[in-house]
Amino acid sequence: xxxxxxxxxxxxxxxxxxxxxxxxxxxxxxxxxxxxxxxxxxxxxxxxxxxxxxxxxxxxxxxxxxxxxxxxxxxxxxxxxxxxxxxxxxxxxxxxxxxxx
Numbered sequence: 846x847x848x849x850x851x852x853x854x855x856x857x858x859x860x861x862x863x864x865x866x867x868x869x870x871x872x873x874x875x876x877x878x879x880x881x882x883x884x885x886x887x888x889x890x891x892x893x894x895x896x897x898x899x900x901x902x903x904x905x906x907x908x909x910x911x912x913x914x915x916x917x918x919x920x921x922x923x924x925x926x927x928x929x930x931x932x933x934x935x936x937x938x939x940x941x942x943x944x945x946x
Contacts, residue, residue, distance in 0.1 A: 849872065850941070851889055853945065854889060855943060856914065857912070860888055860931065860932060862904055863930060866902050868900055868901075883910045884907065886915075887906075889906040889937075889941075890904065890905050890906065891906075
């Protein structure tokens with residue numbers, strides 16, 4: 846599958862990767878609000894497949910309000926300095942390059 850980037854991911858070191866199910870195949874928008882605690886911004890998404898009639902599973906790539914570069918930046922995450930569900934942006938971009946056009 847391919848990640849659809851809604852914003853340039855190169856402005857952050859990591860993104861949170863979370864499985865998300867929604868009842869529509871309509872794509873996410875840059876302004877989409879996701880019902881997750883401390884949600885700040887959706888950076889990208891990837892359709893995984895169907896999980897039932899009318900339900901679709903996605904990987905969403907997002908940031909919380911206190912992640913690096915966000916309004917309330919400051920939480921510490923131990924020796925790796927990132928949350929457990931984080932993925933490195935440079936690794937995501939190897940398979941899914943960001944196209945600014």
